[in-house]
Amino acid sequence: GIFHLDIKDENVLIDFTRRQVKLIDFGSSRWTTQDPFDDFHGTPLYAPPEWLMHNHYHGEPATVWTLGVVLYAML
Numbered sequence: 001g002i003f004h005l006d007i008k009d010e011n012v013l014i015d016f017t018r019r020q021v022k023l024i025d026f027g028s029s030r031w032t033t034q035d036p037f038d039d040f041h042g043t044p045l046y047a048p049p050e051w052l053m054h055n056h057y058h059g060e061p062a063t064v065w066t067l068g069v070v071l072y073a074m075l
Contacts, residue, residue: 001031001032002026002029002030002031002032003029003030003031003032003059003060003062003063004023004026004028004029004063005028005029005030005037005040005041005042005059005062005063006025006027006028006029006041006042006043006046006066007023007046007063007066007067007070008042008043008045008046008066008069008070009070009073009074010025011023011024011025012024012070027041028041028042030059032059033059036056036057036058037056037057037058037059037062038055038056040057042066045069046065046066046069046070048061048062048065048066049065050062
């Protein structure tokens with residue numbers, strides 16, 4: 001029921017011995033809603049394109065976008 005809204009490589013901890021991945025820093029997180037968000041408090045480099053073009057975005061697609069950016073950066 002919560003969107004992180006600031007997923008980036010600095011907010012992902014990997015424990016190789018236990019094979020666990022943890023997401024940290026929920027300072028920009030918001031409760032799940034069907035309405036679009038009209039403010040952005042995350043890292044501008046990871047901002048979804050709808051925010052840059054229309055100044056609003058939905059949490060689920062924005063999460064997929066930021067995960068894609070993180071995976072691209074990892075490669």
